[in-house]
Amino acid sequence: MISYLKGYPVSIWQRGNNRTLLTLEVQQVGYEVQVPARWANSIVPSTQEQLQVFTHQQVKDDQLVLYGFATAAERDLFRQLIAVSGIGAQMAIALLDTLPLTDLVQTIVSGNVRRLTQTPGVGKKTAERIILELKAKLSEWRRATNLPEQSLGVAMQLQEEIELTLLAIGYSQQEIQQALSVLSQNPQLQQQTNPEDWIREAIAWLSQQYP
DSSP states (O other): OOOEEEEEEEEEEEETTTEEEEEEEETTEEEEEEOOHHHHTTOOOOSSSOEEEEEEEEEETTEEEEEEESSHHHHHHHHHHHTSTTOOHHHHHHHHHHSOHHHHHHHHHTTOHHHHTTSTTOOHHHHHHHHHHHHHHHHHHHHHHTOOSSOSSSOHHHHHHHHHHHHHHTOOHHHHHHHHHHHTTOHHHHTOOOHHHHHHHHHHHHHHHOO
16 A cells, blocks of 8 residues: 655646546656646646655556545545545545535535535535535544644635625636635735625636636
8 A cells, every 4th residue: 555655746637537647756657646636736847846645546447546635634535535335536536626625524524515516526415425424424533633623714604605606606616716715815805704805806816817
């Protein structure tokens, strides 16, 4: 079992079905690793700086497939997700791409079906199954690992209101998450509890990125 790899991120590319692949060179051997697109967007290919990738290996159709994550916690959550009946590796990756780790855990623990169904391919019944099987486990896992109850930046209730408004305007879930990820780094905006302030800033940012 490969717990992690540390090497140079040589290249990142897309394969069919929205799979994001990273080639990681470790001691002159290139490993092909599927990684969440959310993380891949922050990886800069380099032959000078090494990258540590926490991995999960899976044998599929007599082939060894490696999945890679930025942290051990993300890798462990991925493993818990694929242990749920009917949840495969691609759906687990999609869940991690749609929501940051702490938000995803909070969403499951709080039983928020609507928020889970924002992930492409996750319907109501699938979301309910994830919550049923993982709610108690993730609550205990979060306490045991001292994981924050939610990520810094946008409070869960506030974020839901922002997302609903932006979705109604026509922005995609991925575009909204990108905007909120950027805006959450603004210390002044973090102090705002009025969703209209966040929505206004998000629209301004999105308009620049997607004119």
